[in-house]
Amino acid sequence: MPRWITILLAILAFCWAAAAALAQTATITGSIHDQGSGEELVGAHVLLIGTTKGTTTDLEGKFEVRGIEPGIWSIRFSYVGYAVKVVTDIKLAPGQTLQLDILLEQHGYTADEVVITAEKILSTDAALLSERKRSATIGDALSAESVKRSPDATTGDALKRVTGLSIVDNKFVFIRGITDRYNGATLDGASVASTAEGKKGFSFDLVPAGLLENTVVVKSATPELPGDFTGGLVQMSTLDFPDRFVARVTMSGSYNTQASGKVVLQSAGGSKDWMGADDGSRVFPDAQSHGDMTALARAMQNTWAPHRKSAPLNGGFSISLGGRQTLGVDEGGTNQLGFVGALSYSNGMQRSLRDLNDISFSRLLAGTHDAYDVLWGGIANVSVKLDGLHKFSFRNSYNRSATDEVRRYHSDDGNTSQQYEYTILSWNERSIYTGQLTGEHTLPGLGGTSIQWRATVSSSHSEDPDRKEVAYYRALDAGSTDPYYAATNKRSWAHLNDRTVGGHVDVTVPLEEIRLKAGGVLERRESNYGIRYFTVEGSFGMPDSLLMLPLEDIYTASNFGPGKFMLRESSKPTDSYNGDRTVRAAFAMLDVPVQVFDRRLRIVGGVRLEESDLRVNVPRSDLPDGPFDHIRLRNQDLLPSVNLTYALTENTNVRAAYAESVNRPEFREGAPVSYFDYVTYESVGGNPSLQRAYIHNYDLRFEIFPGIRDLLALSVFHKSISGAIEEQLFQTATRTRTWFNSSLAQNTGYEVEVRSTLSFLGPYGENFGIAGNYTRVNSRVEYVEVGGNSISTTFTPATRPMQGQSPFMINLALTFTEPGLGTSVSVLYNKFGRRLTTVGFLAEDIYEEPRDLVDLAVTQPLWWGIQAKLTIKNVGDKERVLTQGGIPYESTSTGRTFGLSLSMNL
Numbered sequence: 001m002p003r004w005i006t007i008l009l010a011i012l013a014f015c016w017a018a019a020a021a022l023a024q025t026a027t028i029t030g031s032i033h034d035q036g037s038g039e040e041l042v043g044a045h046v047l048l049i050g051t052t053k054g055t056t057t058d059l060e061g062k063f064e065v066r067g068i069e070p071g072i073w074s075i076r077f078s079y080v081g082y083a084v085k086v087v088t089d090i091k092l093a094p095g096q097t098l099q100l101d102i103l104l105e106q107h108g109y110t111a112d113e114v115v116i117t118a119e120k121i122l123s124t125d126a127a128l129l130s131e132r133k134r135s136a137t138i139g140d141a142l143s144a145e146s147v148k149r150s151p152d153a154t155t156g157d158a159l160k161r162v163t164g165l166s167i168v169d170n171k172f173v174f175i176r177g178i179t180d181r182y183n184g185a186t187l188d189g190a191s192v193a194s195t196a197e198g199k200k201g202f203s204f205d206l207v208p209a210g211l212l213e214n215t216v217v218v219k220s221a222t223p224e225l226p227g228d229f230t231g232g233l234v235q236m237s238t239l240d241f242p243d244r245f246v247a248r249v250t251m252s253g254s255y256n257t258q259a260s261g262k263v264v265l266q267s268a269g270g271s272k273d274w275m276g277a278d279d280g281s282r283v284f285p286d287a288q289s290h291g292d293m294t295a296l297a298r299a300m301q302n303t304w305a306p307h308r309k310s311a312p313l314n315g316g317f318s319i320s321l322g323g324r325q326t327l328g329v330d331e332g333g334t335n336q337l338g339f340v341g342a343l344s345y346s347n348g349m350q351r352s353l354r355d356l357n358d359i360s361f362s363r364l365l366a367g368t369h370d371a372y373d374v375l376w377g378g379i380a381n382v383s384v385k386l387d388g389l390h391k392f393s394f395r396n397s398y399n400r401s402a403t404d405e406v407r408r409y410h411s412d413d414g415n416t417s418q419q420y421e422y423t424i425l426s427w428n429e430r431s432i433y434t435g436q437l438t439g440e441h442t443l444p445g446l447g448g449t450s451i452q453w454r455a456t457v458s459s460s461h462s463e464d465p466d467r468k469e470v471a472y473y474r475a476l477d478a479g480s481t482d483p484y485y486a487a488t489n490k491r492s493w494a495h496l497n498d499r500t501v502g503g504h505v506d507v508t509v510p511l512e513e514i515r516l517k518a519g520g521v522l523e524r525r526e527s528n529y530g531i532r533y534f535t536v537e538g539s540f541g542m543p544d545s546l547l548m549l550p551l552e553d554i555y556t557a558s559n560f561g562p563g564k565f566m567l568r569e570s571s572k573p574t575d576s577y578n579g580d581r582t583v584r585a586a587f588a589m590l591d592v593p594v595q596v597f598d599r600r601l602r603i604v605g606g607v608r609l610e611e612s613d614l615r616v617n618v619p620r621s622d623l624p625d626g627p628f629d630h631i632r633l634r635n636q637d638l639l640p641s642v643n644l645t646y647a648l649t650e651n652t653n654v655r656a657a658y659a660e661s662v663n664r665p666e667f668r669e670g671a672p673v674s675y676f677d678y679v680t681y682e683s684v685g686g687n688p689s690l691q692r693a694y695i696h697n698y699d700l701r702f703e704i705f706p707g708i709r710d711l712l713a714l715s716v717f718h719k720s721i722s723g724a725i726e727e728q729l730f731q732t733a734t735r736t737r738t739w740f741n742s743s744l745a746q747n748t749g750y751e752v753e754v755r756s757t758l759s760f761l762g763p764y765g766e767n768f769g770i771a772g773n774y775t776r777v778n779s780r781v782e783y784v785e786v787g788g789n790s791i792s793t794t795f796t797p798a799t800r801p802m803q804g805q806s807p808f809m810i811n812l813a814l815t816f817t818e819p820g821l822g823t824s825v826s827v828l829y830n831k832f833g834r835r836l837t838t839v840g841f842l843a844e845d846i847y848e849e850p851r852d853l854v855d856l857a858v859t860q861p862l863w864w865g866i867q868a869k870l871t872i873k874n875v876g877d878k879e880r881v882l883t884q885g886g887i888p889y890e891s892t893s894t895g896r897t898f899g900l901s902l903s904m905n906l
Helices: 003-021 124-134 144-148 155-159 293-299 763-767
Strands: 026-034 045-048 054-056 062-068 071-078 085-092 097-104 114-117 139-143 165-168 172-175 184-187 212-218 233-238 246-256 263-266 307-310 314-330 333-358 363-386 390-413 418-443 449-475 489-511 514-538 565-569 577-596 599-619 628-649 652-663 674-677 682-685 693-704 711-730 736-757 768-788 793-800 808-817 824-832 835-838 846-848 853-861 866-873 880-884 887-893 897-905
Touching: 026 085, 045 062, 054 062, 071 097, 085 097, 124 139, 139 144, 144 212, 155 165, 155 212, 246 333, 263 333, 263 363, 263 390, 293 565, 652 711, 736 763, 763 768
Parallel strands: 026 097, 085 114, 184 233, 682 736
Antiparallel strands: 026 062, 045 054, 045 071, 071 085, 139 212, 165 172, 212 233, 246 314, 246 897, 263 307, 314 333, 333 363, 333 887, 363 390, 390 418, 418 449, 449 489, 489 514, 514 565, 514 577, 577 599, 599 628, 628 652, 652 693, 674 682, 693 711, 711 736, 736 768, 768 793, 768 808, 808 824, 824 853, 835 846, 846 880, 853 866, 866 897, 880 887
């Protein structure tokens, strides 16, 4: 038996024994918050009536009472200055853990003791809705439970279910029709950068969805949040330590209709490809050990040709383990140690069928794109709570992904009157580590003043080693037996390293009902990018027989030398850069509750002063000490914001918000560095004149929470962007893409969200859940349209939609759980409107057309704590279609994916 299976079985046996030992008594956990503001109440008292058993809430307003004998109980909740609340008729079974989320009213509203029954406040499935109801900002959330009911494997897959969000390239999030560059992302509170070169937005396909406890999308700003997000801030939170010892193991497999069991192409890799790491097979040869380019060419491995293989089933597993240990009890509360560890892994093969019709270059292209993907990640979090007033946490997360891609296309090019056979082989590996040490402290001697601090480090790495682009050509009117000849072909090595170190501290001072919060942030990010690329050319007088050799044999070591192939380095000093950005920020905000027409109005507002200093260095020669081109962009911005929440009733809020924000250029975007993108066949270059954009944000939301699982929300938003940063495509001899500032852009829209059960059909209707959201967006960018030709050029003011903006987005979900069998069924629907993907210059814009995506998931509890889950992704087998000038430009088909997983909870 393999060693890893033995270890896994031992862990399962230990978990099972621990779970059995805890199964004889019951536990009550939960939280206590202020009913008006939603603030957690630290040090509130919890007492099991008729006993001396009880506890106090911790820094997060949470409590836990263990070792309760099964039966019917009542619990008393109290806090100085608040009305006492008693919950009766709590029925506890052996081994049960019950969660109670309590809201207490201040004495200003009532001084009576409130007695309610337990059935009215059970809200385990609606924790995020409850948090959203109390939140100071406008936003949406995605819980771990909803992810478990879907086929979504990555955070990118799951986020498309959130109101107003769409996903591009399966990784970049667009919020309210605004491109990924205008959005932010944090992981456990730490800012994270993209591992995709030339992209500002975070790559959400890098984080396994199963490692997250929840994901919150903040759509209106407060002074304590970063000032450089406009569409939204995606806050990912990894699993926190649970209220009791838990363990979960999942094994999964899936079948794709276009890849699994089919013959696919894969590059010659190494022994660690399954881990998402190159074992050295693709590293660049040490140039110092070779006397000339011929010697270097002969030292490079002959891995130009892909291998054919039968694609196996896709598979994966995950395991999580966590618990809490009581360290002791004193007058101040309970000392506790909590921990959680989790590991998730998946790999699989996917084949895409691609057809392209480039009318600008009279080029037809068709072929296959085979991709072998590896995704794995882990977390290790430890927290210590002392006296119920102090909490220290050390959180670590590491995620790694890799993709081995082989593209093979045939192209008929009317512009060059040639036929081409392309083979592109690439390996991209990405990793990101985020670690942070945090502290939370409540100081009763200072009137309940609390201090929070955080020190973080985030490091990301992307590697593209030994990328190869090969083309063979022959005349467009050649016969089927005429030979192809090798063109000048390319080979490259690239890397991108990013490291961010930061510190954050804030102090909250309660002044009776008013809360004053102030703090500061210091964050420094360093980035460096480099690429070396080479061309393989035929030398003068070499025989045509070498040019006609098949890909497996053409670039063997013996075929380099005089009268044969030559290796030339095409790299330029300006192909690399290094840079750093320092952001300093200070903020102050007030949280003020007031009475308006006998209802509570919550005002959260203040100002954030943010200073950014961006520096990019681009070498102009190969000399180690320069010279360099230095680009620097410094901005100091005062960013006010205010959020108003008016409680029309206990379950109805009217929200309004205003905030100012910025959007800053990234290193690549502002650096005069160019590279060729062989996926889009475009040259990409930065713009040193690029400036930061400034945005005014307006939001209004009406929301009703009829029940713990019910919601009706209507939102309206408007954004005015000065100097909007966008991509632009220049139609020259070589298609060139760069970034520029538009003079003015506007984005206006509305969102509707509904969540409910079918309880109106009777008690059985409670087992049905429906959810839907619809977003409508209208954007307008002012620009100058260039027409005519080089002799007579015209410039006409015009407007168009913002790049990446979808005019509408729809999500629908129908869920059903059969109470007797435990069977759960989820049907999920997603669609976005026609969106502009590439802005043309002297060429037509390129749009992505709408498509209807339907996913299905069915879960079934079996026996011994085992649960089965069947999923189908892309039920309708819909293609991704791009058009240019209303004519089909590119279509990509990925097929359907059938998945089956088995999980065991202990």
